[in-house]
Amino acid sequence: MVDRVPILRIGDALLVSIQLDLQDQIAVQLQEDLAQKIVDTGARGVVIDISALEIVDSFIGRMLSSIAGIAKILDAETVVVGMRPAVAITLVELGLYLNDVRTVLTVERAFAVIAERSEGAALLSKLDDQGHDEVGPDDVST
């Protein structure tokens, strides 16, 4: 039996807080679990808290990138939170820039990013429902 990283649902988002020194196999399992959970819940965002991680090596870095990639295809945005300064310095020196991963410093900001995205999506579907004529002309017609 492999340990699993728990995935919590909070509103439109999934929250993963990595609290253990991550083994490669557990990281791969997390990727699969998250993909399934995004589809099951229709989550719009994934927040990954790595503040407890003392290191991020190329394997874990690649895992973060691929989770972000998978989530994007499944219509969810991934935000990585709480990277330690020493980890950031080491990652860049290692040559891993995580360009495709959105990072923020606090969980609050992560949820704000995802809320913005959800509100944007909600607004769009509202526009669709109402039909373009009934919405303020300045907002839509051009």
Next chain:
Amino acid sequence: MTDATIDVEASERLEIKADADVVKVRQATRNLATKAALSLVEQTKVVTAASELARNTLVHGGGGTARIDLVRSNQRGGVRATFTDHGPGIPDVNLALTEGYTTGTGLGLGLSGSRRLVDEFDLRTEVGGGTEVTILKWGR
């Protein structure tokens, strides 16, 4: 790295046979790096390099051993880690050390990246005979 002026104050030897052993190598390296009074950034760099090399030993070398030493030279503390496997060896070392070169499973940052993270890096390999990589990181 056989410099005679380097004293070994403590040593830990670990088998690398599974994922969990890579984590143990990280913990042992962190432990000795703390004792060597490396700064937090230096600790993080050497632990990350050790993690990359331990994974290489497991994935490419088919398993092996790690020896981690707390070393001292002229009052300066440091951590030295040696990874040994009896796997297939590396046919083209220069190619293997090229950033971005990969045999297909990773990002190709393991060897080139870990070399950048440490002060000394030594690689000995023989096709069919295995690979030994030694890294050393000094405190400031």
